[in-house]
Amino acid sequence: MAEISIRNVAKQFGDFTALHSVDLTVADQEFMVLLGASGCGKTTLLRIIAGLETPSRGEVWIGGKRVDHLPPRQRGIAMVFQNYAVFPHLTVFENIAFGLRMQKLPRAEVDRRVTRTAELMHIGQLLKRYSGQLSGGQRQRVAVARALAMEPDVILMDEPLSNLDALLRLEMRAELKGVLAESKTTTIYVTHDQVEAMSLADRIAVMDKGRIVQAERPIEVYRNPAARFVGSFIGNPPMNFLPAKKGANGSWRVAGVTFEGPRAEREEIAFAIRPEDLSPSEGGLPAEVRVVEPLGPHVLVTCDVEGHLFRAVLDSDIVLSRGDTVKLAPTPDRIRWFDPETEKSLQHHQ
Numbered sequence: 001m002a003e004i005s006i007r008n009v010a011k012q013f014g015d016f017t018a019l020h021s022v023d024l025t026v027a028d029q030e031f032m033v034l035l036g037a038s039g040c041g042k043t044t045l046l047r048i049i050a051g052l053e054t055p056s057r058g059e060v061w062i063g064g065k066r067v068d069h070l071p072p073r074q075r076g077i078a079m080v081f082q083n084y085a086v087f088p089h090l091t092v093f094e095n096i097a098f099g100l101r102m103q104k105l106p107r108a109e110v111d112r113r114v115t116r117t118a119e120l121m122h123i124g125q126l127l128k129r130y131s132g133q134l135s136g137g138q139r140q141r142v143a144v145a146r147a148l149a150m151e152p153d154v155i156l157m158d159e160p161l162s163n164l165d166a167l168l169r170l171e172m173r174a175e176l177k178g179v180l181a182e183s184k185t186t187t188i189y190v191t192h193d194q195v196e197a198m199s200l201a202d203r204i205a206v207m208d209k210g211r212i213v214q215a216e217r218p219i220e221v222y223r224n225p226a227a228r229f230v231g232s233f234i235g236n237p238p239m240n241f242l243p244a245k246k247g248a249n250g251s252w253r254v255a256g257v258t259f260e261g262p263r264a265e266r267e268e269i270a271f272a273i274r275p276e277d278l279s280p281s282e283g284g285l286p287a288e289v290r291v292v293e294p295l296g297p298h299v300l301v302t303c304d305v306e307g308h309l310f311r312a313v314l315d316s317d318i319v320l321s322r323g324d325t326v327k328l329a330p331t332p333d334r335i336r337w338f339d340p341e342t343e344k345s346l347q348h349h350q
């Protein structure tokens with residue numbers, strides 16, 4: 001069992017707070033992705049779990065044991081970091097075998113694990129090569145293979161696919177997911193790539209400025225952002241937001257259209273809808289077309305709604321040009337509402 005529990009962890013660098021009070025529990029065998037913009041504290045949190053950084057406050061527990069005072073090698077974890085430390089003077093085989101030799105595993109077992117993980121990472125043909133003679137992407141795969149070969153209870157990865165080209169990244173993403181599920185490893189995976197996060201994660205912990213804003217299943221995070229930040233960070237194009245003014249009988253007026261909405265003490269809140277949850281229909285929001293971009297299966301239409309940027313992903317058969325006015329009706333159960341000051345969802349259950 002390797003549940004990871006992060007309790008009230010904070011990190012100061014001088015007078016800069018990199019992590020506020022972070023609480024997160026990753027279940028045994030769960031694949032948790034830490035997602036957020038550059039500088040939000042993802043790597044710092046991962047390094048604290050790994051033992052490469054000391055928290056200013058709080059506790060880290062792995063497998064029911066408090067580990068924040070233990071050195072990295074006593075925490076039972078394998079790591080793959082951005083600056084994957086692959087030894088250039090060793091062959092690929094020896095690099096992958098490194099940790100296994102330290103554990104004094106029988107030779108046949110070392111061979112088996114190295115061959116298997118190398119095949120998995122598409123570097124089976126490079127086993128005799130010196131790592132100094134590899135490309136950055138190949139070295140990165142050696143680092144992932146070395147971690148997987150340890151068959152650890154916990155694996156921590158920081159952008160392990162960042163040096164791969166787009167196609168290989170896609171392929172490896174799917175394979176990594178399969179391998180980690182099969183190996184029953186508990187994984188924490190750092191990325192700023194939301195597509196990678198959506199596709200890999202059992203749950204995504206979205207971080208913003210040293211805080212976890214939401215930690216839920218990818219579809220929940222996508223459909224029901226806990227905060228406006230999550231809606232605008234996840235999804236490409238991002239969620240649309242418009243001001244909503246209080247109308248009669250608990251209704252809200254958005255660009256001249258009336259919607260049923262949440263009860264709120266405020267005179268104005270934010271209405272939100274994802275671009276793919278709009279369709280042209282009488283009675284919809286009046287949108288003036290600015291740019292039309294055919295994307296193959298869909299067309300991305302960038303509009304202006306009462307001075308606000310507003311995007312719709314529509315059926316590719318639609319004929320629209322710049323300057324046209326189109327009425328865009330939101331799918332009712334996909335409308336979301338946010339508080340303008342706290343920026344938190346007015347519907348969210350957390």
Ligand code: ATP
Pocket residue numbers: 013016018036037038039040041042043044045192
């Ligand atoms: P990226 O995706 O760019 O790697 P990140 O979310 O992983 O970003 P961190 O590396 O965790 O971000 O850094 C969080 C913040 O803490 C940043 O503002 C960074 O500049 C700061 N920081 C990190 N390490 C140190 C340090 N050793 N001393 C001072 N500030 C630091």
